[in-house]
Amino acid sequence: MKPTLYVLAAGMGSRYGGLKQLDGVGPSGETIMDYSIFDAVNAGFGKLVFVIRESFEAEFREKIVSKYEHLLPVEVVFQEINKIPEGFVLNPERAKPWGTNHALMMAKDVINEPFAVINADDYYGRESFKVLADYLTSMTGKENQYCMVGYRLCNTLSESGAVARGVCETNNEGFLTSVVERTHIERIEGVVKYKDENGEFFPLPENAPVSMNMWGFTPDYFKHSDFYFIDFLKKNMDNIKAEFFIPLVVNYLIQNGTSTVKVLDTPSKWFGVTYAADRPDVVAKLQHLADTGFYPTPLFKK
Numbered sequence: 001m002k003p004t005l006y007v008l009a010a011g012m013g014s015r016y017g018g019l020k021q022l023d024g025v026g027p028s029g030e031t032i033m034d035y036s037i038f039d040a041v042n043a044g045f046g047k048l049v050f051v052i053r054e055s056f057e058a059e060f061r062e063k064i065v066s067k068y069e070h071l072l073p074v075e076v077v078f079q080e081i082n083k084i085p086e087g088f089v090l091n092p093e094r095a096k097p098w099g100t101n102h103a104l105m106m107a108k109d110v111i112n113e114p115f116a117v118i119n120a121d122d123y124y125g126r127e128s129f130k131v132l133a134d135y136l137t138s139m140t141g142k143e144n145q146y147c148m149v150g151y152r153l154c155n156t157l158s159e160s161g162a163v164a165r166g167v168c169e170t171n172n173e174g175f176l177t178s179v180v181e182r183t184h185i186e187r188i189e190g191v192v193k194y195k196d197e198n199g200e201f202f203p204l205p206e207n208a209p210v211s212m213n214m215w216g217f218t219p220d221y222f223k224h225s226d227f228y229f230i231d232f233l234k235k236n237m238d239n240i241k242a243e244f245f246i247p248l249v250v251n252y253l254i255q256n257g258t259s260t261v262k263v264l265d266t267p268s269k270w271f272g273v274t275y276a277a278d279r280p281d282v283v284a285k286l287q288h289l290a291d292t293g294f295y296p297t298p299l300f301k302k
Helices: 032-043 054-063 100-105 126-137 220-236 246-255 276-291
Strands: 004-008 047-052 074-078 115-119 145-152 163-170 176-188 191-195 201-203 209-217 260-265
Touching (some): 004 032, 004 100, 032 126, 047 054, 100 246, 126 209, 220 246
Parallel strands (some): 004 115, 047 074
Antiparallel strands (some): 145 209, 163 176, 191 201
């Protein structure tokens, strides 16, 4: 069974200043997610699922979904702030949905096979999709044996400002032992540092393995997420900024011995449009990849 690619595209791009998921940065107007999907399809993925906000469904279907429907099955699901379990009352002061794992949970009714999770606005690299597809294909029918693609921190920074990364630790067998979401990482006077919840900065190793939100799961992960989300809401309903991140759930499953997560190494370098100032560099890199024949132009032809 071919794995599914699940694309997280519900973010509104507050730092970028617009719907960066729909921004045409490639030579023929391709979005960054177009390159991810091209690489994923060629690596062996067999279905696409997008999670978006209902407010831009029409534009998204016109500009994005229509390009792929003739190639493979495509599903669209929605992440909204009020999609929480019965018995919980939404704080009226909360403005944003509940984070990446909440977005992941929206697909539980349309994904029944091993699947990868990626961000819509990150360029991951061809090698990353190949190693992920190979692992997930071998996971058909299994449970609690997940994976993530591990990048080197120094290859994932933005010159335009701070980034959020899941900083990882692994054991000697290459399995994840912990992942901590650091929401503010940047290079300061030549040293990579993160800012903690108290506003203090601490150094990080240049080659620290980090998650770029490129995960591989089997469908049983939805069951674990549902269970843990209830516990999370009990503790955080009054915290209007609390987010239900994927690393939070992964840590929980690792620490209690429920699941393992294999860290898959990749030589790929990340780039993306975290900030508007990142755009010219992304455009130049994609133009170079097209000029050298690494990608066709346009990527997809009807």
